[in-house]
Amino acid sequence: MVYKNKQRVHRNFLCGLLALVWSMALPVKSQPAFDLNAGNAAVEVVIPAVVPIIYQNVSANAGDATLVLRVTTLITNAWYDATAPYHPTAVGVYSHLGRRPESQASNANLNVALxxxxYQVLNRLLPEFTGSWRAMLEQVGLDPDDESEDITTAVGLGNVAGIAVANGRENDGMNQLGNEGPIASPAYSDYTGYVPVNTAYRLHxxxxxxxxxxxxxxxxYKVQQFVTPQYALVEPYSFESPHLFSLPRPFKSNITHRKAYVVQANEVLQASANLTEEQKLKAELFDNKIVSLGISAVHxxxxxxxxxxxxxxLDFLTNMAAFDxxxxxxxEKRRHDAVRPFSAINLLYRYRWVRAWGGPGQGSADVPGDEWQSYLEEADHPEYPSASACFCQAHAQSARLFLGTDLLQYPVNYxxxxxxxEPGVTPASDTTLVFDTWTDLAQDCGQSRLWAGVHFRSAIDESMAFCPRFGDMAVEYMDSLIKGTAALRLPSQGRDF
Amino acid sequence: MVYKNKQRVHRNFLCGLLALVWSMALPVKSQPAFDLNAGNAAVEVVIPAVVPIIYQNVSANAGDATLVLRVTTLITNAWYDATAPYHPTAVGVYSHLGRRPESQASNANLNVALxxxxYQVLNRLLPEFTGSWRAMLEQVGLDPDDESEDITTAVGLGNVAGIAVANGRENDGMNQLGNEGPIASPAYSDYTGYVPVNTAYRLHxxxxxxxxxxxxxxxxYKVQQFVTPQYALVEPYSFESPHLFSLPRPFKSNITHRKAYVVQANEVLQASANLTEEQKLKAELFDNKIVSLGISAVHxxxxxxxxxxxxxxLDFLTNMAAFDxxxxxxxEKRRHDAVRPFSAINLLYRYRWVRAWGGPGQGSADVPGDEWQSYLEEADHPEYPSASACFCQAHAQSARLFLGTDLLQYPVNYxxxxxxxEPGVTPASDTTLVFDTWTDLAQDCGQSRLWAGVHFRSAIDESMAFCPRFGDMAVEYMDSLIKGTAALRLPSQGRDF
Incomplete structure (x- = not known):
């Protein structure tokens, strides 16, 4: 038996470092006293309250996209629905709460509503942290016990809209309550019966x-388990069903096409051997969905x-695009159940040495082929297609269309x-990555999955070509919401069993 | 496929709660300014610095005993070795550093040495946290850059003894450096090739x-992996080899003895159905090796x-007894590779309902037999014999002999x-568990593993009967150290491959 694990940086170091990255990437400095009249409570109060808890309780590296996106999408949905009445025409997704006069569309009212x-959504998604959510309101002088549902007030709009989003999504297929599927099960657990055909110990x-x-x-040491396979059954916002779309089978990942199988594995090995400092940083950046997706939109x-x-x-739009x-x-991941590079390389080069990244701080080295490891740990799901590449394309496309420009100029400091x-080693000196355009961001995002060693090229190329349409569809739905033509969405009813 | 997972309290809540339990259980209040001349730096400075990092980085519930005990045993070993020269006759395990005159055996010198x-041991065991270890010294006015090896001073004794313990143990079979076994591997990973015969999805x-x-x-959701199977190959302190001892095979866990197999499963189910509040608290207490073992000795x-x-x-003795x-x-766990109750019960009662604990806050309920879950999550290793029961017996026996009394009167407040x-639910009102004697502590410790649903009776009974001898042997070795007759131990050389 062979271990392919990584000498990883430890969890609490991560939390600290990522908090640092977060604080560097966020252009707004957190202020001792938040100003309801002039500030942005979403950026200055809610995000700083939620992000540490995502790192602690949802995903240590913010890499488990299905869970991270669920939290961020439902929050931004709630912001949007609660403030729609202050817009001249907009309606919410899960509530249509009338129209407030323009004179009331003050920053303070928007902040209070959001x-x-x-608060309502977070209490439903992460009820263990109710103390943190109360403190979040109290720090800006709001009363968490104000349960007003008077929709002529900002408090009432926030409460009613937040509750409607939470209700709308709690039976949407994700098994948030552990009540979906034929029998009761733990929250967010698979109810579709996915079982891997290979074990961690042998690639049958x-x-x-x-x-x-x-x-x-x-x-x-823990063995991976496909994270939320039931995400395929979740109700999308911006299209009817994922079965409207499909990708070709990953030809080169089929071992019966042995020459192609070897060629695509070799491409990953070559990228691993030639890994540059910049590629390492980009790999890490795009692995973190909060910094790469969330904060680029804030920026x-x-x-x-x-x-x-x-x-x-914008923030709801880009989250919705990636969520869908x-x-x-x-x-597609479930359908193709495709092999990751580590398995293929460990198999193909079992009794040979390969030139590759040699582990943290080791640079390029000769390593036993069955010991080869990717720069990043693989996410908990099958390989094809690349989720990150698809998220970035959907995100970039929706932002580009909404903003009417490809220009971004997003700087991330390391x-x-x-x-x-590679803490203490990489980068050798202070480095700033700058993404000039949304196109650059999405391009590097996709490629970084190959540099990181967690994807083959086909999985990236297919996502990059196919996934801008999810940005298009999200924009289309968002337009109908802003124009006020979208129908009120009823709460999801879950699946029949 | 059936999920047997638990609705668990989340990690960061745990950290907070356990920090609370720790602070309640620790009789000494942490003081703003530590007094080197009158205080106990081990209890007041080192333990409060190490425990949060164990929870964060080693074991969230302090339940992964092999890893927790490694940290605590090496630290207490270093305390002992560094201060032995201040005793009239004692010698260290990994260093014999002469004798300091009685006039120098002040509390301040002992504190500085320990x-x-x-500091030396922690920098080697947990080098990622070097900032914390520096702060630990600085908070009491000591200079972490003082690398003196002058063994006529407390600083020199501490440095030399600490380094000797770290050197002595870094190749002891545990794969601390990832260099044991035939090929390089990640730190603490298995190099013995253990592969479970069953998968998480099917009990073949x-x-x-x-x-x-x-x-x-x-x-x-993650799949368990046998934690550190190579612990069986680690060099003991107090006996030559674990192959000197063995336990009978677990007859009732053999499915071919079907009647016995069912009877022992039913006993676990019955305990689950009748679980009392006191049993729940004891199950949680003894799952946490820091509060149950570590702090009982401090008390x-x-x-x-x-x-x-x-x-x-005493603290080194009790740690060594459990470590060995x-x-x-x-x-034995490796040899017998025995089934846990959850597997047996899920199998036997697959299409039936059973009366049992129904999940957090649910009390006794009728649950589908293939959904039955134990009150505690199972530790990451085969069932037989019970590690906790054995640790507690070794710990209690060594403490009893050292202290010359069975009297304990250890109170733990909940x-x-x-x-x-069951946060927010259990206990219904403030509760104090009091363990009058070491015998009571070890008895409840063993039984609590049945109440918790993680062990069958045989695994507990065998450990309880067999394991006091590890306390005896630890005391015998400790006597030879204190009398100064023990030979200097050479650094472990690892295994031949």
Whole structure:
């Protein structure tokens, strides 16, 4: 038996580092006293309250996209629905709460509405942290016990809209309550019966996904489990069903096409051997869905001086685009159940040495082929297509259309040694990555999955070509919401069994 | 496919709660300014610095005993070795550093020596946290850059003894550096080639261990992996080899003895159905090796007014007893590879309902037999024999012999709702568990594994009957150290491959 695990940086170091990355990437400094009249409560209060809890309780590296996106999409949906009545024409997704006169569309009212909406959604999604959500409101002088449902007030709009979003989504197929599927099950657990055909210990079927063994902290090792296979069954916002779309089978991942199988594995090995510092940082950046997706949208909104209402529209839009894209990606991942590079390479080069990245701080080295490891730990799901590449395309396309420009100029700072995988070593000196356009961002995002060693090229290319349409569809739905022509969406009813 | 996972309290809540339990259980209040001349730096400085990092980085519930005990045993060993020269006759395990005159055996010198010894060991065991270890020294006015090896001074004794312990143990079979076994591997990973015969998805062989699927945070699920099977190969302190000892095969866990197999499963079900509040709290207490083992020794030392030197001897002794017992337990766990109750019960009652604990806050209920879950999540290793029961017997026996009394009177407070598994529900009102004697502690410790649903009776009974001898042997070795007759131990050389 062979271990393919990684010498990983430990969890709490991560939390600290990522908090740092977060604070560097966020252009707005958190202020001691938040100003309801002039500030942006979404960026200055809600996001700083939620992000640490995502790192702690949802996904240590913000890499588990299905869970992270669920939290961020439902929050931004609630912001949008709660503030729609302050817009001249907009309606919410899960509530149509009438129209407030323009004179009431003050920053303060928008902030109050989005804060109560966040509070309601967070209490339903992450009820263990109710103390944190109460504190979030109290820190800006709001009363968490104000349960007003008077929709002529900002408090009432926030409460009613937030509750409607939580109700609308709690039976949407994700098994949030553990009540979906034929029998009761733990929250967010698979109810579709996915079982990997390979074990972590042996690659019986080399075309198919194999769970990896990954290290947690000092010395615990755990075997991967496909995360939320039922995400394929979740109700999308912007299209009817993911079965409207499909991708070709991953030809080169089929072991019976042996020459192609070897060629695509070799391409990953070559990228691994030639990994540059910049590629390492980009791999880490795009692995973190909060910094790559979430904060790029915040950056765009702030640098282009969007109003608070426009910022909320953009942030909900980009989250929705990725959320819906993920539903399609999960359907395909489940259907193709494709092998990851680590399995293929460990198999093909079992009794040979390969030139590749040699582990944290080791640079390029000769390593036993059955010991080869990717720069990033693989996410908990089959390989094809690339989820990250698809999310980035959907995100970039929706932002580009909404903003009417490809220009982005998003800077991400990495102080010397701040790498998560190679702390103290990478980068050698302070480095700033700048993404000039949304196109550049999405391009690097896709390629970084090959550099990171977690995807073959086909999985990236297919996602990059196919997934802008999820941005298009999200924009189309968002337009109908903003124009006020979208029908009120009824709460999801779950699946029949 | 059936999920047997638990609706678990989330990680960061745990950290907070356990920090609370820790602070309640620890009789000494942490003081703003530590007094080197009058205080106990081990209890007041080192333990409070190390425990949060164990929870964060080693084991979230302090339940992964092989890893937790490694950290605590090496630290207490370093305390002991560094302060032995201040005792009239004692010698260290990994260093014999001469004798300091009685006039120098001040509390301040003992504290300084044990602080530097801790610093050296911690920097080697948990080098990612070097900032914390520096702060630990600095908070009491010591200079972490003082690398003196002058063994006529407390600083030098601490440094030299600490380094010797770290050197002595870094190739002891545990794969701390990832260099043991035939090929390089990640730190603490298995190099013995253990592969479970069952998968998490199917119990092919009902007598053998099956990894469970366990929840982490909001919605990640991971499959268990036998934690550090190589612990069976680690060099013990107090006996030559674990192969000197063995236990009978677990007759009732053999599916071919079907009647016995059913009877022992039914006993676990019955305990589950009748679980009391007190049993739940004891199950949680004894699952946490820091509060049950570590702090009970601290309590005994403080309540019996041991000198600082005596406290150090007791704490190293009890850690060593459990550490060595674990080596034997791991050999047996590996050899028998026995099924856990959840697998047997899920199999036997597949299409039937059983009366049992129904999940957090649910009390006794009728649950589908293939959904039955134990009150505690199972630890990451095969069932037989019970590690906890063995640790507690070794710990209690060594403490009893060292202290010359069975009297303990150890109180552990549980405020209303402070349960880890049933937060907000259990206990209904503030509760104090009091263990009058070491015998009571070890007895409840063993039984609690049946109440918790993680062990069958045989695994507990065998450990309880067999394991006091590990306390005896630890005391015998400790006597030779204190009398100064023990030979200097050479650094472990690892295994030949």
């Amino acid at each position: 804060m109560y909406a966040s 079927r080399p075309s198919r996904w194999q769970p990896d063994i990954q290290r947690q902290g000092l010395g615990l 765009a909104a702030l640098s282009q001086n969007l109003t608070l209402l426009e910022f909320i529209q 894209a993920g539903i399609f990606v999960w359907k 102080p010397a040694g701040s790498s998560r995988i | 602080m530097y010894a801790s 062989r009902p007598s053998r261990w099956q990894p469970d699927i366990q929840r982490q945070g909001l919605g990640l 005994a030392a403080l309540s019996q007014n041991l000198t600082l030197l005596e406290f150090i001897q 017992a674990g080596i034997f337990v791991w050999k 405020p209303a709702g402070s349960s880890r598994i």
